[in-house]
Amino acid sequence: MADCANQIAIIQSSEYQPAETAFRDLHARQKAVLDKLAPRVLLERLAASAKEAEAASDALVAGVSGGHMSVEAWAEQYMRARTAYHMRDLKHHAAQQSIPQT
Structure with missing residues (x-):
């Protein structure tokens, strides 16, 4: 016995080690x-995405001003x-209102 x-x-004991490693x-x-x-x-990514879109539109303003x-x-x-x-800015503000801050 x-x-x-x-x-x-x-x-x-021989089965525990591989199972623990996998876990x-x-x-x-x-x-x-x-x-x-x-x-x-996610909030940071939304804010960064909105800033990128704003920078792209600002670059377009500079492009038309230069006659390009x-x-x-x-x-x-x-x-x-x-x-x-x-759209991105609105989503960011909506997320700020609805997602609990930790």
């Missing part, structure tokens, strides 16, 4: 994913860039 208990203990790896992976999706990170594009092409591109900026 003691021999069977000893064999069971050996089997359990730790998966836990670290889950933490990395959750860190990327944290509310603070036609007014018609500029107006279409500028409207798209400003629409993108306002």
